[in-house]
Structure formats: C-alpha cells, structure tokens
Amino acid sequence: MRLILQSFQKLIHTVMLSEESVRIIALWFSLLSIDIIFLVFSSTSLQAAIVDQIYVQGNKIVDSDTILSYVNVKPGKEFSSFDTDDSLRSLFSTGLFSDVQIDRKERRLIVTVEENKTVNAIHFEGNDKVKGEFLRTLVQLKSGSVFSQEKLDIDLASLNKAMHRSGYSLASVSSNVIGLNKNLVDVIFIIKEGERTKISDITFIGNTAYSDRQLIDVISHRKSTFLSWLKHDDIYDSDKLRSDEEKLRVFYFNSGYADFKIISSSAHLDEDKNSYSITITVDEGHRYHFGIVDVDNVLQGVDVPSLLKQLPIKEGNLYSAGAVERSLIKMTESIAESGFLCAEVTPRGKRDFDNSKIDITFFVNKGPCVYIERINISGNFRTRGYVIRREFDISEGDAYNRFLVNKAKKRLESLHLFDHVTISAHEGSIPDRIVLNVDVTDKSTGDISIGGGYSTTAGPVAEVSITEKNFLGRGQYLNLSGGRGENSIQYNISFTEPYFLGYKIAVGLDLSKERLDLGEEVSYSQDVSTIQLRGNALINDKLLFGINYNYKSQEHSGEQSQFISPAILESINQSPYTASTLGYSFIYSTLDNHVLPRNGVYAQFDQSYAGIGGDSNYIRTTGRLSSYHLLSEDSDVVLLGTLGGGHIYALDNKSMRITDYFFHGHQNIRGFESRGLGPRDLVTGDALGGSIYGNFTAELHFPVPLLSKSYGLRLAFFGEAGTLYNNEYRGPLAGSIEEQSLSRSTFDHFSIRSSFGGSIIWDSSFGPLRFDFAHPIHKEEYDRTQFFRFGVSSKF
Structure with missing residues (x-):
C-alpha cells in the first residue's frame, strides 16, 4: 500500500x-x-456460511422440490453470494416466476417466490370472418402455458398483423385477462373485424407499351369486383407488392425492355371508404432485339457451331432475359454431356443503342472443380427424404455440376408433389467443397374428382374418383374411383410404385369391376372383372416405354327377346369369356405443362396381343398424337390439334366377339353419348362396336375477354370428326327379315360423324372444372347424342 x-x-x-x-x-x-x-x-x-435448512414459500402450483432443484445452495455445505446469485438467475430463467427472493436468517435459507399465472384457456370473440382455428395457430399463449405480459403483447401484434393480411386493414385486436382460482387466468382476445378492406384502384404511371389492364394481369393484386370472393386476390399486402414489382421486371425483361425500372410503388388507404389505391410508377425504356449471338470458347473439344444451333435465341429475335437464361442452361447441359463437368459459361451483353439491339456473347471457360460435401433436405414434412434424393443423378462426393442440379430441380417440380423447390449451394468445410440445400414445400396431393353428364337416352350419369399422388409420403400413386349410371355401375383401384426396387421403373396394378344392367329395356346384364399389371421406364427425358399384362373375365346373362340383339346374345351364350393380353406402349412428350399445356407434342402408341391363354386371339393397335401451339403469348391463345386411330385384327379367322370391339362416343367426339356412335342393331338399339376407328379434334382456347386471368376462366371452341366401323358379325339380327335386311345394310357404314361446340374451363379453387356443350353436325339416325357434359375436381 x-x-x-x-x-x-x-x-x-x-x-x-x-x-x-x-x-x-x-x-x-x-x-x-x-x-x-x-x-x-x-x-x-x-464463503464460510452454512445453513442447516432451506425453506420454500409462496408457491401454489410449482412444487417445492422443483424449485429447490434450481437452488445451488445445499444444507450443511458452505456457500457464497455467488451461489445465491446463480440460484436467482436459474429460477428466473424458468419463466415460472415473476419475482424471487433468497434470504438467510441465522442457519436457515428462505426462498420466496411469486409465481407467474398459468393460462387456463384461450378464447376469441368477435371474429366472424376469420376462423378461430387459424388465429389459434398464431398465438404463443396456449392452455397450460405460463402467462406473461410479454407473450401477450407479442400475440396481440401477431393477431393484428394476421387480420390486416386477411384483408381487414381497419381491424383491431385487444385482450382481457380474467383471473381464476389457483393462479389460473383465462385470456380473451377481442377482435373488431369491421368490413373487409377492398382495392378500389390499381394505377400504372409511365407505361406506354402495355395498358394498365395488361399489367394488372401480370401482378398478384387485383381490383375488387363481384367475383373477388372466388380468389380473394383483392387483399393488399406490402410483401406481395414487393413480389409484384419483381413480376413486372421479369415480364418487361422477357418482352425486350432490358432497361426497365420501377420508380416507385405505393398503396394509400382511404379509411372513410375502407379501400386501398395502389400506384406503380415505371420507366419502360427502349425495346431491344437480339443482335449478334456468339460463343467465346477456350476449351478443347467443345463443338461451338453445334452449341450455337441448339440455342433458343437467334439474331433478330425479341430480346428476352428468360431466353438468355434458357440458353445458358442449354449450353451448360450440352457441355456437361460432352464430359466437361467443371466448365463455366458466362453470358455478357453489349447494347447497340442506335439499332436497339443487344449482342450476346457466351464465354466458355474451365471453372473451379468443387465437390459435393453434403446434400441437406428441408421442408419435406410429409414427403420422405429418399423420394427427393432419388431424383438426383449426383450424390455426396461427386463433382458439382449445375446442369445435373438443374435437371434434378426440374424432376422434382415435375412430380407435382411440392408447391416450390429451391436448391442453393453454400461453402463447405474446405474451399473445394460445397453443401447443397434442397428446400421444398409439400403441397396437397389428394384429389377428389366428380364428373357427370346427361344422356338423351340413359339420363344422368355420375363419376367419383379419389386420388392420392403421394401415398404415405412415398411418392406412390393410389386411385379409387366409381361410376354410376341408370344402367351401369363401375369400380376401379389403381396403384403405382414409381421406383420399383430402387430403379427408375414404374410398376403398377389395376383392378376394375363393371356391371352393365339394362334392366327393364332388355333382359341382359354384363359383369366384367379386369386385372392389369404394368411397368414403364424412361428411355430419355421425352420418351417412355411401357409393358403390360391384362387379364379380363366377362360374364353375361340374359334371355332371348325382341329387346336384345342376337349379336350380344351370342356373347351371352359363350359366357364366361376370358381374354389374356400382353402389350407394350411408347409415349413421347415435349409438353411444357401437363395440366394446361401451351406448347409441345404428346404422342402415344399402343399394341397388344390377346392369345396367351383365354378365349381371344387378336392384335389391337391404337395411336394418338396431340400438338399444342401458343398462338399469342400476350393473349394466351392456344391451338390444339389431336389425331387418333385404332384397329383390331382377328388371328383365328373367326368373327370377333362383340365385347372385343371398340365402343366410342363422347370420349372421341363430343356431342355423342358413351357408345353413342358406330355399328348398331337398329331394331334393339344395341351398340355393337367396330374394329376400326379414327378421330380428329381441333380446339382453340383462351382467357375470357375483359376478365382478369387471375379468375382462371377460359373459353374454348372445338370441332371434332371421326368414324367407327367394320363390325364383322354376320349372324342373324333382331326383327323380321325386312328389318334384318335394313339393319344389315345400314348398321355398319363407313360414316363420318362430326360436331362442333364450346367449353367453359375454370381453374377454380375447387380444382379444374369444365363444361362442354356440343352439337352434332353429321350423324346417323341411329346414333345417340349428348348435348352437355361437365367435370369438376376438388382438392382435399
């Protein structure tokens, strides 16, 4: 010192x-x-203090032993102020107490607590439009949880935000805490909803190339109309407005406006009218076309001319940032397929302001080789991890290749099991390692479909189908369906495993049971039981090969009468009847979207041989080709053309049984009922089927004019034509000799049937819904027509 x-x-x-x-x-x-x-x-x-006993007081719900477990002081052992301070911190950290005091009196330590209240129940009052089940998921306070003012304040903020995002911008949420016995409280959230806030106006400033209506179709926000209850897209959300800004950028960048900018975007709430006015100010800039498109390559062995031919952009085309991105992906894929896994492609643009062109040069160089250290998957609360991993052609330890990663992303999206798929790369534990994070969001994969129609002769018909495309989270497909008509009933079960034994081979089983009972019209009934085994595998990304085996058993019953055709009676007399069939198929598809295609081709070819046991002996061949073409991207006008045909060839030189033939109607030519066209016994009216058919469809569909695309309403106009003929039955027919002669001379003509009509297609919140109205132009007198048919699908 x-x-x-x-x-x-x-x-x-x-x-x-x-x-x-x-x-x-x-x-x-x-x-x-x-x-x-x-x-x-x-x-x-x-430090030398010692207590003999420790007492707990003030606790009503938390037992004393629990409290003592957080106290660091023990009877008979020395302790210091540091020990009591630690004990205080530990007790406060439990969140169970609003106040804690520790006092020493001689050789006793007294712990005095004041417990936080416990929530007995949560109640919501005043919420007529927003459901309490939804609001309950937003609050931290739960029945049995510890109450605190801090949690209550957070819950109030969350509820107010949720009400505003639900469209009630003037809504307010307050609370009332009611104390009960034993330190329990009830928490009541009092909600004043008011009327739902509307969007009265959406205005664009600075746009000259596109009208306000065209730009409104691009963004998510919509003006309030009498149809807004269908989509609820007239709810203002600041986050959604930021997303709309990005949608506008993408739209303009893909339409040639490379200099497009958003100057500002704002939303003004008029509390008197309880409505928003949204204003977006833009600077469109100049519109560009592609100039010179070139490749600057330094890698040996890369075929530059071949790369240029594959690019989707050409000199003179309208500039599109999306087309540049697709070109980059295409080039990276081609180079990777050539063996250059570490190649790096970088596009660079050079503006020619005088000619309003942008020259694009793709620089190809050797990039750094990095390897995948780990693949993390998140967001798959329902879908199992291996369902996602098996879509990757690369795994941990392989060289990272963006082409293969993008390919896996497309595969995952094409499964239609997820709302969105995001794959991002992050640095690994060392510089040449990366970690791939795959983030997905499971979507509803169950569908319940209801279809129906009305026939001029059979009356109403109904069909119900329940489908699960991600059964038990394994990516498996399961379908249960049934149909009921005035004279028929049908049941189907279908199951598909897309990766059989770990290989990309889809294997499926189909079971069906159908009963056709014509009741009072004829004394005839038909029972058909079918078992089908099938498998298919991708040859490449566009071509699918399949093989199948089908076993069908048919039983008929009936009596000879004027109401039943002898051709059918012949099949009844041969009952029971079996067919054992082995077949194969090829499917080629370049469709951009399998739900509502706008571009691409779909082709299918099937051929089967019946004769591996059973009673049949024939070869059946069918084919179909559909082509979709987007006529106008701005107007979203799509042209569809379909061509189909089929043939059955008997191998035993005997007449074909009626049950082996093709039976067609609305499936091929709208305006005709099921089994409504083709060969027929004119006396009894029974359809007899044919061994050759052909059909053609031309359809134009587009959004409903003057109505926002967001409502999902489209119109279609179609024309169809086709034929079904060549029934080889040559036995007697019903009726007199004159009637038989008339019937034989007219019931099996090569006659072209045709129809035209219109459709209303609605991509509703219940699923895709379609109404078809068709009128036959060319038909035979004995054909059965059907003017109206509809189908509806709903998610569950």
Missing part, C-alpha cells in the same frame, strides 16, 4: 498539484483501501 501511495504521490507532483491537494487525495485513497479490505474480509466470511 505504501508503494502505491508513493507512486500516486509522484504522479500528482508530475501534474503540478499543490501539497495540500496531495494530502487530501492521499487521505481519500487510504479510506478507499480500508473499504476494499473490509469487503474482502466480508466476502471471506460469507
């Missing part, structure tokens, strides 16, 4: 203080030293 004072005194003299000042400071420092020494001895004395 003396050395400290001497040093301090020297310091004082150094700064030229008076002798009197030095004495005063030295005296103060001496007193401070005495205090420090006293505290040290006091601490030493406290």
Whole structure:
C-alpha cells in the first residue's frame, strides 16, 4: 500500500498539484483501501456460511422440490453470494416466476417466490370472418402455458398483423385477462373485424407499351369486383407488392425492355371508404432485339457451331432475359454431356443503342472443380427424404455440376408433389467443397374428382374418383374411383410404385369391376372383372416405354327377346369369356405443362396381343398424337390439334366377339353419348362396336375477354370428326327379315360423324372444372347424342 501511495504521490507532483491537494487525495485513497479490505474480509466470511435448512414459500402450483432443484445452495455445505446469485438467475430463467427472493436468517435459507399465472384457456370473440382455428395457430399463449405480459403483447401484434393480411386493414385486436382460482387466468382476445378492406384502384404511371389492364394481369393484386370472393386476390399486402414489382421486371425483361425500372410503388388507404389505391410508377425504356449471338470458347473439344444451333435465341429475335437464361442452361447441359463437368459459361451483353439491339456473347471457360460435401433436405414434412434424393443423378462426393442440379430441380417440380423447390449451394468445410440445400414445400396431393353428364337416352350419369399422388409420403400413386349410371355401375383401384426396387421403373396394378344392367329395356346384364399389371421406364427425358399384362373375365346373362340383339346374345351364350393380353406402349412428350399445356407434342402408341391363354386371339393397335401451339403469348391463345386411330385384327379367322370391339362416343367426339356412335342393331338399339376407328379434334382456347386471368376462366371452341366401323358379325339380327335386311345394310357404314361446340374451363379453387356443350353436325339416325357434359375436381 505504501508503494502505491508513493507512486500516486509522484504522479500528482508530475501534474503540478499543490501539497495540500496531495494530502487530501492521499487521505481519500487510504479510506478507499480500508473499504476494499473490509469487503474482502466480508466476502471471506460469507464463503464460510452454512445453513442447516432451506425453506420454500409462496408457491401454489410449482412444487417445492422443483424449485429447490434450481437452488445451488445445499444444507450443511458452505456457500457464497455467488451461489445465491446463480440460484436467482436459474429460477428466473424458468419463466415460472415473476419475482424471487433468497434470504438467510441465522442457519436457515428462505426462498420466496411469486409465481407467474398459468393460462387456463384461450378464447376469441368477435371474429366472424376469420376462423378461430387459424388465429389459434398464431398465438404463443396456449392452455397450460405460463402467462406473461410479454407473450401477450407479442400475440396481440401477431393477431393484428394476421387480420390486416386477411384483408381487414381497419381491424383491431385487444385482450382481457380474467383471473381464476389457483393462479389460473383465462385470456380473451377481442377482435373488431369491421368490413373487409377492398382495392378500389390499381394505377400504372409511365407505361406506354402495355395498358394498365395488361399489367394488372401480370401482378398478384387485383381490383375488387363481384367475383373477388372466388380468389380473394383483392387483399393488399406490402410483401406481395414487393413480389409484384419483381413480376413486372421479369415480364418487361422477357418482352425486350432490358432497361426497365420501377420508380416507385405505393398503396394509400382511404379509411372513410375502407379501400386501398395502389400506384406503380415505371420507366419502360427502349425495346431491344437480339443482335449478334456468339460463343467465346477456350476449351478443347467443345463443338461451338453445334452449341450455337441448339440455342433458343437467334439474331433478330425479341430480346428476352428468360431466353438468355434458357440458353445458358442449354449450353451448360450440352457441355456437361460432352464430359466437361467443371466448365463455366458466362453470358455478357453489349447494347447497340442506335439499332436497339443487344449482342450476346457466351464465354466458355474451365471453372473451379468443387465437390459435393453434403446434400441437406428441408421442408419435406410429409414427403420422405429418399423420394427427393432419388431424383438426383449426383450424390455426396461427386463433382458439382449445375446442369445435373438443374435437371434434378426440374424432376422434382415435375412430380407435382411440392408447391416450390429451391436448391442453393453454400461453402463447405474446405474451399473445394460445397453443401447443397434442397428446400421444398409439400403441397396437397389428394384429389377428389366428380364428373357427370346427361344422356338423351340413359339420363344422368355420375363419376367419383379419389386420388392420392403421394401415398404415405412415398411418392406412390393410389386411385379409387366409381361410376354410376341408370344402367351401369363401375369400380376401379389403381396403384403405382414409381421406383420399383430402387430403379427408375414404374410398376403398377389395376383392378376394375363393371356391371352393365339394362334392366327393364332388355333382359341382359354384363359383369366384367379386369386385372392389369404394368411397368414403364424412361428411355430419355421425352420418351417412355411401357409393358403390360391384362387379364379380363366377362360374364353375361340374359334371355332371348325382341329387346336384345342376337349379336350380344351370342356373347351371352359363350359366357364366361376370358381374354389374356400382353402389350407394350411408347409415349413421347415435349409438353411444357401437363395440366394446361401451351406448347409441345404428346404422342402415344399402343399394341397388344390377346392369345396367351383365354378365349381371344387378336392384335389391337391404337395411336394418338396431340400438338399444342401458343398462338399469342400476350393473349394466351392456344391451338390444339389431336389425331387418333385404332384397329383390331382377328388371328383365328373367326368373327370377333362383340365385347372385343371398340365402343366410342363422347370420349372421341363430343356431342355423342358413351357408345353413342358406330355399328348398331337398329331394331334393339344395341351398340355393337367396330374394329376400326379414327378421330380428329381441333380446339382453340383462351382467357375470357375483359376478365382478369387471375379468375382462371377460359373459353374454348372445338370441332371434332371421326368414324367407327367394320363390325364383322354376320349372324342373324333382331326383327323380321325386312328389318334384318335394313339393319344389315345400314348398321355398319363407313360414316363420318362430326360436331362442333364450346367449353367453359375454370381453374377454380375447387380444382379444374369444365363444361362442354356440343352439337352434332353429321350423324346417323341411329346414333345417340349428348348435348352437355361437365367435370369438376376438388382438392382435399
């Protein structure tokens, strides 16, 4: 201490203080030293403190043993103030207590607690439009949880935000806490919803190339109309407005406006009218076309001319940032397929302002080789991890290749199991390692479909189908369906495993049971049971090969009468009848979207041989080709053309059985009922089927004019034509000799049927819905027509 004072005194003299000042400071420092020494001895004395008993008081719900488990002081052992401080921190950290005190009285330690209240129940009042089940998921306070004012404040903020995002911008949420016995409370959230806030106007400033209506179709926000209840897209959301800005950028960048900018976007709430006015100010800039498109390559062995031919952009085409991105992906894929897994492609643009063109050069160079350290998958709360991993052609330890990663992303999206798929790359544990994070969001994969129609002769018909495309989260397909008509009933079960034994081979099983009972019209019924095994595998990304085996058993019953055709009676007399069939198929598809295609081709060819056991012996061949073409991207007008045909060839030189023939109607030519066209016994009216058919469809569909695309309503106009003929039955027919002669001379003509009509297609919140109205143009007198048919699908 003396050395400290001497040093301090020297310091004082150094700064030229008076002798009197030095004495005063030295005296103060001496007193401070005495205090420090006293505290040290006091601490030493406290360290030696010992208590014999520890008491807990003030607790009503939390038992004493639980409280004591957080106290670091133990009876009979020395403790210090540090131990009591730690005990206080531990007890407060539990969140169970609003206040805790620890006092020592002689050789006793007393822990006094004041417990936080416990929530008995949560109630919502005043929420007529927003359901309480939804609001309950947003609050932290739950029945049985510890109540605190902090949690209550957070819950109030969350509820207010949820009400505003639900479209009730003037809504308010308050709370009422009611104390009960035993430290319990009920929390009541009082909600004043008011009327739903509308969007009265959406205005664009600075747009000359596109009208306000065209730009409104691009963004998510919509003006409030009498149809807004269908989509609920007239709810203002600041986050959604930021997303709309990005949608506008993408739209303009893909339409040639490479200099497009958003100057500002704002939303004004008129509280008197309870409505928003949204204003978006843009600067469109100039419109560009592609100039010179070139490749600057430094890799040996890369075929540059071949790369240029594959690019979707050409000189003179309208500039599109999306087309540049697709070209980059296509080029990376081609180079990777050539063996250059570490190649790096970088596009660079050079503006020619005088000619409004942008020259694009793709620089191809050797990039750094990095390897995949780990693939993390998140967001798949329902879908199992291996369902996602098996879509990757690369795994941990392989060289990273963006082409293969993008390919996996497309595969995952094409499964239609997820709302979105995001794959991002991050640095690994060392510089040449990366970690792939695959983030997905499971979507509803169950569908319940209801279809129906009305026939001029059979009356109403109904069909119900329940489908699960991700059964048990394994990516398996399961379908249960049934149909009921006035004279028929049908059941079907279908199951598909897309990766049989871990290989990309889809294997499926189909079971069906159908009963056709013509009731009072004829004494005839038909029961058909079918079992089908099938498998298919991708040859490449566009071509699918399949093989199948089908076993069908048919039983007929009936009596000879004027109401049943002898041709059908012949099949009845041969009952039971079986067919054992082995077949194969090829499917080629370049469709851009399998739900509502706009571009691409779909072709299918099937051939089967019946004669591996059973009673049949024939070869059946069918084919179909559909082509979709987007006529106008701005107007979203799509032209569809479909061509189909089929033939059955008997191998045993015997007449074909009626049940082996093709039976067609609305499936091929709308305006005709099921089994409504083709060969028919004119006396009884029974359809007899044919061995040759052909059909053609031309359809144009487009959004409903003057209505926003967001409503999902489209119109279609179609024309269809086709024929079904060549029934080889030559036995007697019903009726007199004259009637048989008339029937034989007219029931099997090569007659072209045709129809035209219109459709309303609605991509509703219940699923895709279609109404078809068709009128036959060319038909035979004995054909059965059907003017109207509809189908609806709903998610569950």
